[in-house]
Amino acid sequence: MMSDPAQLAYLIPLLPLLAFVFLVLAGSVKQWVTGDIRLSDHLAHRVSIGAIFISWLLAIAILVDIVGRHGQTYIHSYPWLQLGASGALGSSAGGLQISFGWMVDPLTALMLIVVTTVTLMVQIFSTGYMAGDVRYPRFFAYLSLFGAAMLALVLANSLLELFIAWELVGLTSYLLIGFWFEKPTAKRAAMKAFLVTRIGDVGLFFGMAYLLSLTGTTDFVGLVIGNPETGALPFRSQGWLEAGIVAGPQIMALKGTVGLGLVALLIFAGSVGKSAQFPLHVWLPDAMEGPTPVSALIHAATMVAAGVYLVARMYPIFDLGGPLTALGATFRPLGLVGLTGAITAVMAAYFAFTQFDIKRVLAYSTISQLGYMMIGLGCGGVYAGVHDPSLGFTSGMFHLMTHAFFKGLLFLGSGAIIYACHHEQDMRRMGGLWKLTPITFWCYLTATLALAGLIPGGLFSKDSILEAAFGYNKLIFAAGVLGAFMTAGYMARQLVMVFAGEYSGGHEHGEHEHGDDGHLPHDPPLTMTVPLIILAVLAVVSGFVGIPGSMKIAGFLKYHALSHPEPAEHAMNWTVTSLGYGAALLGMATGLGSYSLQTRAFAFQTARPTALDWFLYQLSYQKGWFDEIYRATLVRGLFLVSDAAAWMDRWIVDGIVNGLGWLTRQLAFLSALVDRFIVDGLVNLVAVVSRGLGKGFRTVQSGQVQTYLLVATLGAILLIWAVAAGQIGAPTP
Amino acid sequence: MTTTPPATLEAFLLIGAMLFCLGIYGALTRRNAVAILISIELMLNAANLNLVAFARFVDHSHISGQPFAIFVITVAAAEAAVGLAIVLCVYRNIRHINVDQINLLKW
Numbered sequence: 001m002m003s004d005p006a007q008l009a010y011l012i013p014l015l016p017l018l019a020f021v022f023l024v025l026a027g028s029v030k031q032w033v034t035g036d037i038r039l040s041d042h043l044a045h046r047v048s049i050g051a052i053f054i055s056w057l058l059a060i061a062i063l064v065d066i067v068g069r070h071g072q073t074y075i076h077s078y079p080w081l082q083l084g085a086s087g088a089l090g091s092s093a094g095g096l097q098i099s100f101g102w103m104v105d106p107l108t109a110l111m112l113i114v115v116t117t118v119t120l121m122v123q124i125f126s127t128g129y130m131a132g133d134v135r136y137p138r139f140f141a142y143l144s145l146f147g148a149a150m151l152a153l154v155l156a157n158s159l160l161e162l163f164i165a166w167e168l169v170g171l172t173s174y175l176l177i178g179f180w181f182e183k184p185t186a187k188r189a190a191m192k193a194f195l196v197t198r199i200g201d202v203g204l205f206f207g208m209a210y211l212l213s214l215t216g217t218t219d220f221v222g223l224v225i226g227n228p229e230t231g232a233l234p235f236r237s238q239g240w241l242e243a244g245i246v247a248g249p250q251i252m253a254l255k256g257t258v259g260l261g262l263v264a265l266l267i268f269a270g271s272v273g274k275s276a277q278f279p280l281h282v283w284l285p286d287a288m289e290g291p292t293p294v295s296a297l298i299h300a301a302t303m304v305a306a307g308v309y310l311v312a313r314m315y316p317i318f319d320l321g322g323p324l325t326a327l328g329a330t331f332r333p334l335g336l337v338g339l340t341g342a343i344t345a346v347m348a349a350y351f352a353f354t355q356f357d358i359k360r361v362l363a364y365s366t367i368s369q370l371g372y373m374m375i376g377l378g379c380g381g382v383y384a385g386v387h388d389p390s391l392g393f394t395s396g397m398f399h400l401m402t403h404a405f406f407k408g409l410l411f412l413g414s415g416a417i418i419y420a421c422h423h424e425q426d427m428r429r430m431g432g433l434w435k436l437t438p439i440t441f442w443c444y445l446t447a448t449l450a451l452a453g454l455i456p457g458g459l460f461s462k463d464s465i466l467e468a469a470f471g472y473n474k475l476i477f478a479a480g481v482l483g484a485f486m487t488a489g490y491m492a493r494q495l496v497m498v499f500a501g502e503y504s505g506g507h508e509h510g511e512h513e514h515g516d517d518g519h520l521p522h523d524p525p526l527t528m529t530v531p532l533i534i535l536a537v538l539a540v541v542s543g544f545v546g547i548p549g550s551m552k553i554a555g556f557l558k559y560h561a562l563s564h565p566e567p568a569e570h571a572m573n574w575t576v577t578s579l580g581y582g583a584a585l586l587g588m589a590t591g592l593g594s595y596s597l598q599t600r601a602f603a604f605q606t607a608r609p610t611a612l613d614w615f616l617y618q619l620s621y622q623k624g625w626f627d628e629i630y631r632a633t634l635v636r637g638l639f640l641v642s643d644a645a646a647w648m649d650r651w652i653v654d655g656i657v658n659g660l661g662w663l664t665r666q667l668a669f670l671s672a673l674v675d676r677f678i679v680d681g682l683v684n685l686v687a688v689v690s691r692g693l694g695k696g697f698r699t700v701q702s703g704q705v706q707t708y709l710l711v712a713t714l715g716a717i718l719l720i721w722a723v724a725a726g727q728i729g730a731p732t733p
Numbered sequence: 734m735t736t737t738p739p740a741t742l743e744a745f746l747l748i749g750a751m752l753f754c755l756g757i758y759g760a761l762t763r764r765n766a767v768a769i770l771i772s773i774e775l776m777l778n779a780a781n782l783n784l785v786a787f788a789r790f791v792d793h794s795h796i797s798g799q800p801f802a803i804f805v806i807t808v809a810a811a812e813a814a815v816g817l818a819i820v821l822c823v824y825r826n827i828r829h830i831n832v833d834q835i836n837l838l839k840w
Contacts, residue, residue, distance in 0.1 A: 704833060
């Protein structure tokens with residue numbers, strides 16, 4: 001069995017799910033047995049970490065296995081929904097079929113290793129960071145549920161299955177952002193994240209429905225997974241197949257149609273929401289209200305990358321979707337992906353410059369880097385005009401992997417710093433930490449340099465994205481270079497503010513009950529530093545799978561563009577590399593040079609800033625006023641609409657109902673009148689008449705026997721007279 | 734010797750009618766309950782006379798009238814007994830037997 005670990009892939013999400021179920025139910029069982037509902041913290045993190053550890057081992061086994069198989073895909077599916085005629089997979093003969101199961105291809109294997117590794121590291125880190133929290137077991141239960149959902153998302157073998165997991169990770173994101181729900185800001189941030197991503201999810205849902213109506217299936221196999229040569233696969237293929245990411249026959253049949261473009265556009269809406277791309281990026285900075293390990297896991301490394309993964313998973317649809325025309329411009333879905341990524345990358349990097357919250361800087365950095373991944377994905381495909389249509393795909397996913405490691409590390413590092421500084425998040429109240437927390441500093445420095453693209457990790461992945469963009473569109477390439485410059489700049493600023501100079505916090509933290517030595521920050525315990533070190537190693541090492549010029553990862557993660565000539569031998573593009581690296585170096589130098597290493601303040605502060613300076617600063621510091629604009633337009637508009645609807649409801653709908661009620665009452669009153677005076681009147685009349693008659697006739701009964709006799713006699717006489725006179729009786733013969 | 738007029742049916746009926754009228758008159762006018770009972774006896778006997786007369790003059794071959802009359806006499810005796818008993822009871826209760834003051838059969 002272990003020779004074929006993909007068969008056991010279903011265990012990877014199942015184990016964390018079981019851990020979640022156990023942690024949720026165990027409390028009740030314990031309460032029943034011992035009367036105390038609270039689980040011990042040790043049990044909670046042992047179960048949770050144990051489950052994800054086994055999943056991690058399985059993920060490694062699968063990765064090792066699939067690397068050796070060179071472009072094979074494992075498919076295991078059961079028929080789930082089947083409506084109408086059952087055509088072969090790849091024929092839309094009026095039928096509709098969706099299967100349920102799991103699928104392992106290189107893309108999935110990569111995501112599995114990324115997700116399980118980061119989840120494992122974050123959970124270990126959390127044992128230190130969350131120690132003493134009143135809801136510690138619940139935190140691990142949520143983390144397990146998130147792990148299960150995220151792993152199910154990448155193992156899904158149909159878009160519908162992916163969507164279910166997609167919503168589940170959204171739920172856990174909501175639960176974990178609002179984990180400290182006593183804080184009103186956390187509560188609001190959780191709600192905001194949930195609602196904003198929901199906007200995109202509506203698009204995703206419609207896209208899925210439209211795709212289903214176009215092709216009759218949402219299974220990846222047959223749509224976006226197929227034989228690399230023909231795209232088709234035999235009906236209901238199972239097991240290991242020669243298959244990769246390629247447009248299936250149905251997608252080929254719809255190639256270039258507006259309908260397919262619309263599907264891609266709608267699916268991309270889901271990605272934009274989940275991956276916090278412009279214009280739905282506003283939720284991610286607020287999501288930093290959650291515990292820092294959550295920010296590292298969900299809002300940096302894995303869940304926000306799910307949007308990128310979704311685009312990669314549906315890549316043939318994005319590639320072959322027809323041109324869409326809107327506002328006078330015609331664009332292809334992938335072009336839109338690239339453009340969105342470029343806007344996001346530059347914009348978010350700009351906002352990162354002036355934030356003072358250490359986590360918010362990283363949040364904008366994450367948005368920016370997700371934009372980079374989108375640039376990579378967008379600058380590929382058969383229409384991109386690049387020598388290799390798979391380059392954009394590969395580079396985007398490559399950057400996803402390296403980013404997951406170094407950004408997870410940055411967030412965990414910031415968690416360690418926050419922990420060390422007694423839960424202080426304002427960078428102005430840090431400083432001097434390079435000698436106080438040396439382990440954290442070196443790990444953080446590694447991650448920063450990787451993010452800036454100065455050392456492997458970020459260096460190679462960013463380089464490959466820029467190369468894809470260079471071949472596709474010079475404007476997007478320019479945005480990428482600018483983004484690289486800015487990324488290095490704001491990270492330099494952060495390094496200076498956090499680590500340089502002297503520690504400036506801790507003067508007035510009497511309210512914190514950290515009664516330890518002298519209030520000076522120091523490195524956190526081993527449970528927190530070891531994950532940092534492991535991630536630092538991974539962040540650097542992971543970059544080496546894509547050294548420019550050889551790009552080992554390109555042979556592994558591949559998009560097969562049918563009817564496209566085999567790409568020429570890949571050569572290193574020195575123009576791109578030098579431009580990208582130069583921009584990053586320049587950014588780092590500018591960032592370091594602009595700040596005084598002693599005072600950690602901006603070195604070129606002028607006494608009287610010009611209006612332009614002031615505007616540029618506020619534009620960044622106020623995050624482009626997106627929240628304010630949305631509040632003034634969309635939120636307020638929504639409230640207006642809902643007010644109008646409420647008014648309609650109260651005055652018109654209720655009015656009609658109340659009017660009907662009033663009318664019914666009046667009619668009932670009339671009906672009661674008829675009842676009372678006509679129906680009851682008739683009945684009473686009968687009674688009155690009867691009584692009157694009775695009253696009159698009863699006087700006949702006088703009780704005087706002789707009167708009766710007299711009447712009888714008179715009657716008899718009358719009778720006799722009548723007979724005698726021939727008035728009655730038979731005529732006398 | 735004076736010739737007696739032949740006994741005719743009409744004569745008997747006339748006598749019966751007179752007796753009956755006397756009985757009716759008595760029953761209607763007397764206030765005393767016992768007197769009323771006596772008047773009723775008169776009426777019964779008028780009927781008996783009629784029965785016997787019809788039996789004698791209309792149908793010689795049968796004597797169905799006579800037993801009928803005997804039955805009437807028998808019933809009249811029983812009626813008198815019951816009637817007097819009632820009158821006695823009434824008297825014991827209300828100390829008189831004036832029928833115009835007895836109206837218990839009223840509505």
